[in-house]
Amino acid sequence: MTSTTDRPSTDQPRSLRDRTANSIQRERKDRLVKAALLATVAFALIPLAFILSATAYQGLGAFGWEFLTQPPPANPNEEGGGYGPMVFGTIYMVGLAVLMSVPLGVAAAVFLVEYKESKLVAPIRFFTDVMTGVPSIFVGLFVFSALVIDADLFFGTLPGAVSLAVLMLPIVVRSSEEVLRLVPDDLRNAAYGLGARRRQVVTRVVLPAAGPGLITSAMLAGGRGGGGRRAGRRRRAAASRGTRMRRAGPACGEFRVRRGCGGRLRGRRTSVWRGCARS
């Protein structure tokens, strides 16, 4: 506080209506800062509005049933066609990744919530948090060296799905943990009181009670997998080269978005995923 103290020199009691220069200055500063903070929020929301309107404006015309189901035309200059195979590939790969990561992630979350007394809980939670920050491109490289080189799997849908699953796993663990934590302890205690074992409490009481929330968290993770196409792209990249395509699967939508074929279509695809991620 920069205090420019200029108190009235007279000894008379000062009316509260008489405002010193200092208090006026402080109030002015306060108002200025409030306005600046409001401007900051508005400024941060500009990109959001900008992106939503730009994608809708550029992509809406091309978006439709044909776009979702038809393959792209053989001749890129032709009218019509869509990104059907890529839409299918995205859904297929994300579906596989969800199947891999959600059961494991929920089980890990059960461990974190129901076995609080274990010494392993703290390190596991910590490294799960750390793992959410691992760059997705590094996950792609890891799956490339672990599965494609070591396990001789070649490029294709499976390594792509595995890398998505690795990316999703920590997110599933953390969001499922939040959900399981919301299950009231009274329910657990009631079940324990009836003589249930921990396994029975978890499978018969906690998981059913948390069911809807767990589905939401799985969908959240799925949406992230669909958008986080970086790791999947690693697989696709060489698959499209056609050199060793033993198990080359369907093309992934996000990858095509990245390649930028058909500029006006791209935005809409991602909006689909955004809808999914937030539903």
Add this chain to the structure above:
Amino acid sequence: MFRAFVAGCGLLVLVILAWMIIATTRDALPVFEKEGIVGFFLGTEWAPGNARDGTITGEYGALEFLAGTIYVSIMAMIIAVPMAIGIALYLTELAPRRLRKPLTYMVDLLAAVPSVVYGLVGAKILAGVMLPLWNAINDNLAFLPFLGGTVRVNNLSLGALVLAIMVLPIISAVTREVFAQVPIDERHAAFGLGATRWEVMRHVVIHRSRAGIVGGSMLGLGRALGETIAVLLVLGANSRLLFEPFNTSQTVAAQIAAAFKEASPEYIRALVALGVALFVLTLIVNVLSRLVVNRFGNITGDASI
């Protein structure tokens, strides 16, 4: 039985993390052996070879990419951190109760936009919008170091701006959580002493949350360091050791993405080595930031993701 099963699933996270480090480091080992750790991190010669038999014939010095990564990330932080603090302050201290929820939701929605979209919007639309501003800054401040050179459409500043928007929701979410934990009594005490809103924010809320702000910013820094696709699209892919903010540049992650498709077996090893370097960098930043943030208890909600 059951306990062992769920504990095993929990441990899987640790196993995967360890496996990541081992598998990639082993693949990249020939490159590290040839260049040495110091040579790899501080060398500036990047001349990939084409050997197919596992030997390393090229020169691999990653300083250009590492410098580009750190430079653009720090610039992004300079833009994002003050904005995130401002947003968090507004949302926790000033926003009318009815607006608080929707505004919070909208800021968090920025995190749900896939990074390709940021890259495309940044490269195709924002680049053109910002170019006059870059030119104006460059012409008027040409006496400053690193300014006055060529201005490119896709440049470091644009990359930093896009990155800043991308990490904004993470930083502001953590900062918000930390601000919300400042005891209401302390705020009331300050108000009782006649402090204005801003004085309460500055001397009570921010003062008490310094560590949390640092932690949240580092979390955002970790994200910025590893961001790939948006950076690849807006940064202009040019790996020279220039520090001109309006010239093109290249980051580690973007270089891996750009070169992987056409890479020879030897070059792939070098790219994996780049990935290891990036991973170590982000791991250090992430571990430190989590250590700081976890002191504030269990951060919940979107902030944890």
